[in-house]
Amino acid sequence: MSQRQKLSVVLIAKDAADLLPECLESVSWADEIVLLDSGSHDGTPEIAARHGAAVYHASEWHGYGKQRQLAQSYASHPWVLMLDCDERVTPALREEIEQALMLPAAETVYSLPRRNLFLGRFMRHSGWYPDRVTRLYPRRYQYNDHQVHESLATAGARVVALKGDLLHLTCRDFSAFQWKQFAYAEAWAKQRHQQGRRCGIASIFGHTAGAFLKTLVLRAGFLDGKQGWLLAVVNAQYTFNKYTALWALNHASRNGRL
Numbered sequence: 001m002s003q004r005q006k007l008s009v010v011l012i013a014k015d016a017a018d019l020l021p022e023c024l025e026s027v028s029w030a031d032e033i034v035l036l037d038s039g040s041h042d043g044t045p046e047i048a049a050r051h052g053a054a055v056y057h058a059s060e061w062h063g064y065g066k067q068r069q070l071a072q073s074y075a076s077h078p079w080v081l082m083l084d085c086d087e088r089v090t091p092a093l094r095e096e097i098e099q100a101l102m103l104p105a106a107e108t109v110y111s112l113p114r115r116n117l118f119l120g121r122f123m124r125h126s127g128w129y130p131d132r133v134t135r136l137y138p139r140r141y142q143y144n145d146h147q148v149h150e151s152l153a154t155a156g157a158r159v160v161a162l163k164g165d166l167l168h169l170t171c172r173d174f175s176a177f178q179w180k181q182f183a184y185a186e187a188w189a190k191q192r193h194q195q196g197r198r199c200g201i202a203s204i205f206g207h208t209a210g211a212f213l214k215t216l217v218l219r220a221g222f223l224d225g226k227q228g229w230l231l232a233v234v235n236a237q238y239t240f241n242k243y244t245a246l247w248a249l250n251h252a253s254r255n256g257r258l
Contacts, residue, residue: 008075063147093164189245
């Protein structure tokens with residue numbers, strides 16, 4: 001009889017006290033929980049410790065990709081489940097993960113379907129479902145160095161799709177969600193500027209209009225009702241912020257202000 005492989009759940013966190021308890025309770029069955037805290041002031045480390053997590057601290061922030069790499073370095077088991085504090089593992093997903101760990105295939109990673117919450121509704125369209133993310137994998141794999149929109153570097157591994165949902169409380173508070181979007185847009189622009197990418201005014205408006213139509217029409221956002229229309233606007237706004245920030249950095253650089 002095969003023995004189940006041991007699993008480390010890994011999280012990065014900052015000021016996540018309101019989100020953390022339900023997240024940790026949803027993975028209390030794991031063999032180990034590792035949390036890397038980035039200077040919380042709301043008791044996040046203490047809450048994590050009370051739920052049995054091994055808590056570590058990072059004095060500097062180098063972007064999401066490197067932060068996940070550092071957090072994973074503290075994991076001690078052969079398999080990793082990378083989570084965010086605003087995510088919850090459903091019972092159906094737990095069952096599939098447990099089954100995968102009983103008979104893990106060589107050079108295989110697993111993608112999870114994410115159900116994203118937006119203004120009180122778990123979206124079914126708009127590009128927000130199934131929103132697959134590769135989060136269950138052997139510890140030898142790790143995330144890339146991207147500051148935002150980081151992803152697992154799988155190096156040609158076979159990706160197996162699980163069916164149980166990972167719940168993602170993406171937008172519980174609209175103001176907080178917007179501030180997070182601003183931070184992502186700024187980090188994206190800085191990274192692209194450092195890579196030498198350029199952006200013109202026409203590109204800003206072209207990408208913005210494209211994001212709206214892609215969400216609402218191509219990804220059938222209109223089927224998500226009012227939230228689908230609002231999300232199309234939000235995605236357009238986020239795209240506008242990204243490319244305008246990049247344009248501003250390019251402009252400042254050309255004028256010797258950077």
